[in-house]
Amino acid sequence: MIQMFHVYKAYPGDPPALSDVNLHVRKGEFLFLTGPSGAGKTTLLKLVFCAERATSGQILVGGRNVARIRESGIPYLRRNIGVVFQDFKLLPRRTVADNVAFTLDVLGVPREEARGRVMAMLKRVGLEHKADSFPLKLSGGEQQRVVIARALVNDPAILLADEPTGNLDPALTIEIMDLLSDVNVRGTTVVVATHDASLIARYHKRTVQLERGKVVADQDGVKAARKMASGE
Amino acid sequence: MSVVAKATYFFRTALHGMWHAPFVHVIAVATIAIAVFSFGLAYGAARWVEALLSSIGGEVQMTVYLAQDTPPEQAEELARALASRAGGGARVVPKEEALRRLSSELGGLGGALEALPVNPLPQSIEVELPAGRRQVGEVRELAEKVRALPMVAAVDYGEEALARLEAVARLLRFGGLAGFAVVVLTTVVIVSATLQLAIYARREEVEIQKLVGATDRFVRVPFLIEGLLQGLLGSALALLGLWLLSWAVGSELAEAFAFLAPAERVLLIDPRRAGELLAVGCGLGLLGSLVAVRRFLRS
Ligand SMILES: Nc1ncnc2c1ncn2[C@@H]1O[C@H](COP(=O)(O)OP(=O)(O)OP(=O)(O)O)[C@@H](O)[C@H]1O
Ligand SMILES: [Mg+2]
Numbered sequence: 001m002i003q004m005f006h007v008y009k010a011y012p013g014d015p016p017a018l019s020d021v022n023l024h025v026r027k028g029e030f031l032f033l034t035g036p037s038g039a040g041k042t043t044l045l046k047l048v049f050c051a052e053r054a055t056s057g058q059i060l061v062g063g064r065n066v067a068r069i070r071e072s073g074i075p076y077l078r079r080n081i082g083v084v085f086q087d088f089k090l091l092p093r094r095t096v097a098d099n100v101a102f103t104l105d106v107l108g109v110p111r112e113e114a115r116g117r118v119m120a121m122l123k124r125v126g127l128e129h130k131a132d133s134f135p136l137k138l139s140g141g142e143q144q145r146v147v148i149a150r151a152l153v154n155d156p157a158i159l160l161a162d163e164p165t166g167n168l169d170p171a172l173t174i175e176i177m178d179l180l181s182d183v184n185v186r187g188t189t190v191v192v193a194t195h196d197a198s199l200i201a202r203y204h205k206r207t208v209q210l211e212r213g214k215v216v217a218d219q220d221g222v223k224a225a226r227k228m229a230s231g232e
Numbered sequence: 233m234s235v236v237a238k239a240t241y242f243f244r245t246a247l248h249g250m251w252h253a254p255f256v257h258v259i260a261v262a263t264i265a266i267a268v269f270s271f272g273l274a275y276g277a278a279r280w281v282e283a284l285l286s287s288i289g290g291e292v293q294m295t296v297y298l299a300q301d302t303p304p305e306q307a308e309e310l311a312r313a314l315a316s317r318a319g320g321g322a323r324v325v326p327k328e329e330a331l332r333r334l335s336s337e338l339g340g341l342g343g344a345l346e347a348l349p350v351n352p353l354p355q356s357i358e359v360e361l362p363a364g365r366r367q368v369g370e371v372r373e374l375a376e377k378v379r380a381l382p383m384v385a386a387v388d389y390g391e392e393a394l395a396r397l398e399a400v401a402r403l404l405r406f407g408g409l410a411g412f413a414v415v416v417l418t419t420v421v422i423v424s425a426t427l428q429l430a431i432y433a434r435r436e437e438v439e440i441q442k443l444v445g446a447t448d449r450f451v452r453v454p455f456l457i458e459g460l461l462q463g464l465l466g467s468a469l470a471l472l473g474l475w476l477l478s479w480a481v482g483s484e485l486a487e488a489f490a491f492l493a494p495a496e497r498v499l500l501i502d503p504r505r506a507g508e509l510l511a512v513g514c515g516l517g518l519l520g521s522l523v524a525v526r527r528f529l530r531s
Contacts, residue, residue, distance in 0.1 A: 085443075107445075110237040
C-alpha cells in the first residue's frame with residue numbers, strides 16, 4: 001500500500017530529516033512509527049500525503065508514484081488518505097456533524113446522503129449523541145474521536161495518525177487506540193507515529209523505529225512488544 | 233459528484249462566511265455602494281453637462297460681413313447659397329437693421345448713433361448652423377471657404393468660444409474617465425483587502441479543506457461568490473440611494489435645469505441604467521475577490 005525506496009528529505013539548512021528510508025507497508029497492515037523527538041516521524045507521514053515533497057527517492061501510495069505527482073493531482077491522492085494530525089484541529093464554529101461532513105462536502109456528496117454517512121460514522125466512534133454540539137464543548141478524547149471520524153468518513157484506504165493520543169490521559173489513550181485497531185480490522189491500512197512505548201508494548205503491532213532520519217529497527221509485533229516491555 | 237450539491241455547498245459556505253465575519257463584509261459592501269452611487273451621480277451630471285453644451289452650441293452662429301456696396305439682390309443670392317451649403321438657414325441683415333440693433337443694444341447711448349452722417353455698419357448674412365455641424369473644425373472649414381468669396385469682407389463665428397467649449401467638454405470627459413479609473417482601482421483594492429481578511433480568518437478551514445482533498449478551485453469558489461454577493465448588495469444599496477435622491481430632489485433639479493433640456497427627470501435611473509450599475513457593482517466585487525484569492529490562496 002505504501003512503499004518507499006531510498007527516500008531522502010532535507011529541509012533547507014538542516015541535516016536531512018530522512019535519509020535512505022526504505023519501507024513497505026502492506027495493505028491492511030497496522031504499523032507503529034516510533035523514535036525520539038526529531039527522528040523524522042512526522043516528516044515521513046507528510047511525504048505520504050504530499051504535505052512535503054521528498055528530496056529524492058520514490059514513494060508509491062496505492063501504486064501511484066507520489067514523488068512525481070503534479071500539484072493538481074494532490075487533492076485526488078488525499079481523498080484516499082485519512083489524516084489525524086495534532087495541528088489539524090476541528091473548526092470551533094461548526095457542529096461536530098458539520099466538521100465530519102467537511103470531508104464529504106469536498107467530494108460533492110449531497111447533503112442528505114452526507115448526513116446519513118456522518119451519523120453512521122459518529123455512531124462508530126460513539127458520539128452520535130453529540131452530533132449537534134460544538135467541538136469546544138467536548139472532552140479531549142471526544143474531540144480526537146471526531147477528528148478520526150472526519151478522517152474516516154469517506155472510507156479512505158489509508159489512515160495516518162501522528163501522536164493521536166499525545167495529550168490524552170491513559171484511559172482515553174486506550175479508547176482511541178482501540179478505535180484505531182477497530183478501523184484496521186475493518187480493512188484500513190493504519191500508520192501511527194508515537195513515542196509512547198506503553199502503546200507498543202500493549203498492542204503487539206509491527207514497529208518501525210527511526211533515529212536521526214534512518215530506519216534503525218523494523219520488528220514484528222511480538223518482538224517489538226517484548227523489547228518495549230523489557231524497557232530496552 | 234453532484235453539481236447541485238456543490239453549488240449549494242458553495243453558497244452555504246459563502247453565506248456562512250459573510251455571516252460570521254460581518255464587519256469586513258460591511259466595509260466592502262459600503263465601498264462598492266459608494267463607488268456605484270458616485271457612478272450614478274456622475275452619469276446624471278454628465279447628462280446635464282451634455283445638455284448644457286448642446287444648448288450653448290445651439291447659439292453658435294456664423295456672421296458673414298459683406299463688402300460695402302454689395303447690391304441687396306446679390307446678398308440674397310449669397311444667403312441662399314450659404315443656407316444650402318451649411319444645411320441650415322441664412323438671413324440677410326440689411327445695414328439699417330444692423331444700426332437699429334446696435335442702437336437698442338446701446339440703450340440710452342443709442343441716440344448718439346443718429347448723429348452719424350452715414351450708416352457705417354456693413355450688410356451681413358447670419359447663418360444658422362444645424363446641430364450636426366457645430367464641430368469647430370467643420371465650422372472653421374466653412375468659414376475659410378466663405379471668406380474667399382469676392383464680396384465677403386469678414387467672417388465671424390465665435391471661434392474662440394467654440395474652441396473653449398470643446399476644450400471644456402474634452403476636459404470633463406477625460407476627468408470623468410480618470411475619476412472612474414481611480415474609483416474602480418480604489419474599490420478593487422479595498423474589496424480585495426477585506427476579502428483577504430476574510431480568507432485569513434478562515435485559513436484553518438482552508439487548510440483542512442486541502443487536507444481532505446479539496447482542489448484549489450473548490451477552495452476559491454466560495455470566496456468569489458462572496459465578492460459577487462458584496463457587489464450585488466453594494467450596488468443594490470447604491471441604486472436605492474440614487475432612487476431616494478432623485479425622488480427627493482429630482483423634480484426641483486429638473487425645473488432648475490429646464491432651460492437646458494425638456495423637463496426630464498434628471499437623476500431618475502431608468503431600468504437599463506440600473507442594470508448597468510448593478511453589473512458594474514458585481515464586477516467590482518468579483519474583481520476584488522479574484523485579486524484577493526490570487527494573492528492569498530497560492531500553494
Ligand atoms: N518545516 C520544517 N522546516 C525545517 N525543518 C523541519 C521542518 N519540519 C521538521 N523539520 C526538522 O526535521 C527533523 C525531523 O522532524 P520531525 O517533525 O519529522 O520529527 P518527529 O520525529 O516527528 O519529532 P517529534 O516526535 O518531536 O514530533 C527535525 O530535525 C526538525 O527540526
Ligand atoms: Mg512529530
